[in-house]
Amino acid sequence: MxxxxxxxxxxxxxxxxxxxxxxxxxxxxxxxxxPMPPALDPATDEPVRPADLEPLxxxxxxxxxxxxxxxxxxxxxxREVYSLWRPSPLRRAVRLERALGTGARIYYKYEGVSPCGSHxxxxxxxxxxxxxxxxxxxxxxxxxxxxxxxxxxxxxxxxxxxxxxxxxxxxxxxxxxxxxxxxxxxxxxxxxxxxxxxxxxxxxxxxxxxxxxxxxxxxxxxxxxxxxxxxxxxxxxxxNHVMIHQSVIGLELLDQLEEAGEEQADVVFACAGGGSNAAGMMFPLLGQNLRGGSTTRLVAVEPAACPSMTEGEYRYDFGDVAGMTPKLMMYTLGADFVPPAIHAGGLRYHGMSPMVSHAVHLGLIDPIAVDQERSFEAGVAFARTEGIIPAPESTHAIAGALDHVTSGAARPGEVVVIGVSGSGVLDLAAYDGRF
Structure with a gap:
């Protein structure tokens, strides 16, 4: 060396x-x-203590x-390492707006600029x-x-x-x-x-x-x-600590929207599998909502093939199949659920982050599910207008936003923000036969 x-x-x-x-x-x-329900020790069903986690x-x-x-x-x-790619860009999707014929202002926060191509x-x-x-x-x-x-x-x-x-x-x-x-x-x-x-x-x-x-x-x-x-x-x-780290996305977004002359985002769409990307995009904005500073609607978009929030139960469950992790209060399809081998591999988790789940349970975040075929249609549309081939996971957020805009639900002048969590350049096989 x-x-x-x-x-x-x-x-x-x-x-x-x-x-x-x-x-x-x-x-x-x-x-x-x-307050969030605590994680439970699987052996005793008592709240997990900090010392219980020290072996891992x-x-x-x-x-x-x-x-x-x-x-x-x-x-x-x-912060020194973050500076290799942070702050990640917030861009106005003008070409996409034109293609959709919408009066909404569409922005996307792009995490694909990191050295690894994702958030x-x-x-x-x-x-x-x-x-x-x-x-x-x-x-x-x-x-x-x-x-x-x-x-x-x-x-x-x-x-x-x-x-x-x-x-x-x-x-x-x-x-x-x-x-x-x-x-x-x-x-x-x-x-x-x-x-x-x-x-x-x-x-x-x-x-x-x-x-x-x-x-x-x-x-x-x-x-x-x-x-x-x-x-x-x-x-x-x-x-929780992963959700906290990812908050740099939303913290930057708040500053960047202000720099762009926008008072707030009216609606934000982010894909959600285990919850890290959705939390990163949404939690700082949700914090402002809760403190009375804004009224942003937050939409977590999951795959219809693995719909933990929209079809799962809100209950305690293991985070893994073997039952080695603490029990977490979350939306879950069951720890033994094996989803189809969909190409959006980052969204194939049986449960949802306890923090995201708690926010959904309290009605602070709206979950929706999108079919994978629809998500790839949206990803191709995004690539052909904005030039970026999004990760298969990100296409779900794009689909949610495009459906919102094209359905007539978006008002003229409404600010719509999409979390594009990563690049799809290493996942091009997932797009094969979809264009």
Whole structure:
């Protein structure tokens, strides 16, 4: 390893960071009108304590998980890495507006400019950093579409750590470039369920032809981390600290709308699988709604093939198939639910983030479901007008917004914002036969 690479792996480089890169994360737990139900210990059904999570997570991340502070300071080394792509752009979709013949003003916040091509590094970078400074050498994780696995591999490479990823088998086979991306960053990637873990072998025995699920992959990654004191587990969605990290998206959006001369967004659309992208786009705006500063409507768009919020139950459930995680109060289709092998692999989770679920349960966020064929139609329309090929997950948000505009529901002059969570350039096979 040469000197430059060694320096890049150090926790901080003293890089001057633009003032437009957020200095704090936002925590919606400070503004919820009712407190969230706690996570439960699966053995006792008592509320999980911070100490219960220490075998898997860094202490700083655990503190964020239980925090009720409105703003949490972003460490300078994390802001230095963020500055590689943040702030991400907010663009006016003028060509799309013209093609639709709408009087609404459509904007999109584009997270595909990150080195990994998605919003996921917003959380992978701080998770790697906080584990690094506590002396952890390796992180394990699961991934659906591969965006999170690649993002964690990227972050671990920058902080001189190892990483190992279990990718949902259907996505592993459909999306070879994601696992190649992980390999370039130095991460091992395995199809899940695998023969490498007890839970994986058991699942393969029970379901020999399974396409896999995020719940299965989580079980494998958690099992490996729990057995090695030098290894921790990193989660790309669902948990509170991930929602907090992703808030940089919405915090930037608020500033950018003001710079564009807009008083507020009237309606925001974001795709939702485990909840990280939707939370990032929406929570800072929801906080303003709750504090009386705005009246933005927030719409979380999930796939009709995995409709946890629109067809699931709001109850306690495990976050994984093997029952190794705490029980979470969330909208769920059941931990053993295995969705179809849809190309929007990042939206194939059986449950929804407890924070997003709580907001939906309180009527603060509106969930809708979109069929995948419709979502790809919208993605192609977006690409042919704005030039960006969106990630399959992002096409759901685009479809929700386009349906809103073309149905006549949008008023002239209404400000519509779409969260485009990532680039689809590595997922072009998903578009094959759809144009």
């Amino acid at each position: 040469n000197q430059n690479v060694q320096q890049a792996a150090a926790p901080g480089l003293g890089i001057e960071v633009s003032s437009k890169v957020p200095m704090h994360w936002y925590n919606l737990n400070a503004d919820f009108p009712e 997570f860094a202490k700083s991340l655990i503190a964020q998980e239980f925090s009720s502070e409105r703003y949490i300071e972003i460490p300078q080394p994390v 996921k590094p917003n959380s992978s970078v701080p998770q790697a950093y906080f584990n690094k400074i506590e002396g952890i050498e390796r992180l394990t994780t699961e991934t659906g579409a591969g965006q999170w696995g690649a993002s964690l591999a990227f972050a671990c490479a920058l902080f001189g750590m190892g990483s190992e990823t279990w990718q949902v088998r259907s996505s592993y086979e459909q999306k070879p470039y994601r696992r190649l991306q992980m390999g370039v960053y130095g991460s091992q990637c395995h199809p899940s369920p695998s023969e490498l873990t007890e839970s994986g072998r058991r699942l393969r025995g029970q379901f020999p032809d399974t396409t896999g699920s995020l719940g299965m992959a989580i079980s494998e990654a958690v099992e490996v981390a729990a057995k090695d004191p030098r290894t921790h587990y990193a989660l790309g969605s669902v948990l």
